[in-house]
Amino acid sequence: MSKKKEMSRREAVKLAAAAFGSVLGYGVSAEAGSGAERADIKVEKMCFKIYRKDILLTTLPLPPNVCGDIMTGNKLLLKHYRNDVLANGADIFSWSWGE
């Protein structure tokens, strides 16, 4: 009779965390449970683009230091101004990266 495979309790719980995290859409890093449950994102390049329907009108690559600020927990707000006054009021586009 073959001996049942054994693993450490931590390994078993870690696998359960990875499995449930994966199927539920949570990111689980290899160091899950050590205070770094979520893998941070790393953006090397990002562009600001404006389209009219499917036609690209404008493209503006963002500088590397701006890309470096794109990380989990930070938020992007897109605001436009007219005569130095905020013009898009409550309709500010907002986007957050990760949890």
Next chain:
Amino acid sequence: MDQAGVSTALVFNLKKDSPFSFKCQVCSACCHNKAIRVAPYEALRLARNLKITTTEVYGVYTEEGGIILRNKPDGSCIFLDSRGCGVHPDRPLVCRLFPLGQIIDCQGAAKYASMPLHPDCLGLFGTDGTVESYLESQGTLPYFQYDQVYSAVYKKIIGKLSGLKSAAEAPGHPSDLVEADSGAAAPGSLLSPWLDIDASVASCCRRKRREKPERLDEIITLHIQALEEWMAGL
């Protein structure tokens, strides 16, 4: 006005009351080359549709440790046949949402994205409904409900993991070892045997010498109970 096959730009700030409708034309363009994740409730629904166990669902229809559905060699979904989706009444959540996606921001608020369509998609976009009415029409409610239930379990697992780390147990001590299949008799190919509801619940019922429930909500309650008891006993 409806628009067929228009590959719209990604829109990701839709709210539940945003105008939205989409009429699928069953062209199946969206059923190719996708990595469809399978949460435990989704595996259970698929199993009941196919009249098999979740163990068999994972063994036959999933890959990557039971995380995603298999595709056929031509890239089509394993459940796609000549008439369309072979498990349509019990299809996974992401298939129900398409072409929407749900995004939970860092404050826990849900918003929705409308994804660009495949160029061959014949689906019709419109504005004669809302995001909320579309979600209801696709039967997403129990899927979101059980996503929340299992998300709470997931957070407990993460908490347990942190506890095990901080306990600084002596490596190699016999009490630090568990049988790989403890609590469930799932196939070794699964990332964790606890994904497999039928196997976990069957094992739990054997231990408790009780009948296995039939209703899905009772089965899930028992699954979570068994998982929590396992964690408490570690």
